[in-house]
Amino acid sequence: MRIALGLSYSGTAYEGWQSQLSGNTVQDRLEKALGKFAAQPLRTLCAGRTDAGVHALMQVVHFDTPLQRELSSWVRGTNAFLPRDIAVQWAREVPAGFHCRGSATSRRYAYVLLESPVRPSVEAGRVGWVYRPMDAAAIRAAITHLLGEHDFSSFRAAQCQAKSPVKTISRIEISQRANYWRFEFEANAFLHHMIRNIMGCLVAVGQGQHPPDWLAEVLAARRRDVAAPTFSPDGLYFLGPRYEARYGLPECTAAYDWLP
Numbered sequence: 001m002r003i004a005l006g007l008s009y010s011g012t013a014y015e016g017w018q019s020q021l022s023g024n025t026v027q028d029r030l031e032k033a034l035g036k037f038a039a040q041p042l043r044t045l046c047a048g049r050t051d052a053g054v055h056a057l058m059q060v061v062h063f064d065t066p067l068q069r070e071l072s073s074w075v076r077g078t079n080a081f082l083p084r085d086i087a088v089q090w091a092r093e094v095p096a097g098f099h100c101r102g103s104a105t106s107r108r109y110a111y112v113l114l115e116s117p118v119r120p121s122v123e124a125g126r127v128g129w130v131y132r133p134m135d136a137a138a139i140r141a142a143i144t145h146l147l148g149e150h151d152f153s154s155f156r157a158a159q160c161q162a163k164s165p166v167k168t169i170s171r172i173e174i175s176q177r178a179n180y181w182r183f184e185f186e187a188n189a190f191l192h193h194m195i196r197n198i199m200g201c202l203v204a205v206g207q208g209q210h211p212p213d214w215l216a217e218v219l220a221a222r223r224r225d226v227a228a229p230t231f232s233p234d235g236l237y238f239l240g241p242r243y244e245a246r247y248g249l250p251e252c253t254a255a256y257d258w259l260p
Contacts, residue, residue, distance in 0.1 A: 001066075003074060004094045004247075005044075006240070007059040008255055009086040011233070012125040016052045017059070026050070026086060030061070033081035037074075038067055047100040047241040048107050051193070053125070053233035057110075057255045058089065058240030062100040089253045104241035106170065106186050109195050112235040112260055113181040113203075127180070127260075128199070128235030134206030136176065141212035142205045143172045145219060146198065152191055153222040155201075157230070160192035165222075167191065180260035184239070193230055200228035 009026050019027045027044060034042040047060040069077070074091035082088070097103075113128040114120050120127050149168040156165050171186040183202070185195055201218060204210050218227045239256060243249050 001068075002062055002064050002094050002096050002098060003071075004060060004062045004092050004098065004100060004249060005074065005078075006089040006091075006250060006253060007061060007086065008057050008089055008253055009055065009059065010126070011050055011052065011054045011056070013085060014052065016054070017046055017049045017056075026056075026059075029083060029086055030078075033078050034063070036081045037077040038065065038069075040067075045100055047104055048190075048238055050236075050238050051233055054236045054238065055126070056238040056240075057259075058250070058253045059238055060100045060104075060241055060249070062094065062098065090250055092247075092249055094247055094249075098247060100241070103243055103247070105244065106188055106242045107190060108184065108186045108239035108242070109190070110185070110237045110239055110259055111183040111195060111199050111231075112237065113183070113199075114235075115179050115181060125234050128232045130203055130207070132207050134181070134203065135208065136174065136206070138208070138212050139202050139206045140174060142202060142215045143174070145213070145215040146172060150219055151222055152194055152219070154218045154224055154227045155194045155197040156191040156224060157193035157197070158224070162189070162191050165191060167194070177260045182260055195236060196231045196233060197224075197227055199231040199236075203231065204228045 015025050017026045019025055031044055042063045044061040044063045050056055071091040075088045078088045115130050117131050120129055146169055151165050152167050153165040167187050167189055169187040173184045175182045205212055
């Protein structure tokens with residue numbers, strides 16, 4: 001049978017999702033916990049790889065197993081062997097044709113940013129930080145250039161393995177609560193470092209270093225060196241993929257409403 005899991009984690013202590021020789025990745029910790037619970041090795045695939053320091057509110061993974069266990073047991077049993085900053089939120093049996101990455105219709109990320117003259121303390125590692133005020137109107141004008149289908153080569157990391165730089169951003173929403181900004185992005189797929197590179201540009205516009213229309217120029221250039229530097233991973237959260245309703249998978253976890 002094929003099992004899908006919804007996983008949340010703080011990425012601060014880990015070298016990203018993808019398994020590494022060090023063993024200090026989220027995938028390594030999850031597969032170690034699954035192996036202990038199932039008493040046999042289990043390999044997982046994920047909906048969206050996250051970099052070192054990046055968090056996830058609903059990473060979706062799937063794996064195949066001959067074991068017959070209650071779905072609630074996959075949650076509680078696996079969590080018993082996971083560190084406190086990684087937790088399985090739900091488990092579902094899915095059809096053999098389901099693929100956590102290939103079946104996704106879109107993916108969502110949020111970036112949480114603290115605007116303050118003083119660096120974060122209790123939120124350290126969980127929010128990005130700017131110490132100069134930002135202009136919300138300028139940022140909102142800038143994001144209009146990013147919506148729709150574009151070649152996002154200017155926002156693509158050199159090590160990106162995507163076959164095409166052309167992606168479609170369907171939604172960007174900005175909200176503010178006190179000194180916290182929340183940027184939410186949804187697209188059919190994202191390039192490596194794409195959101196962190198977009199955030200670097202939006203912050204530059206918000207702080208008056210460039211006008212909003214500069215984003216159109218950056219897009220048109222299709223060159224990484226014309227954009228702003230890659231922004232910190234600290235405030236980046238993978239909110240999770242969306243799937244067709246027929247799979248019956250949750251669209252979010254409780255932590256979705258916890259973010260500012």
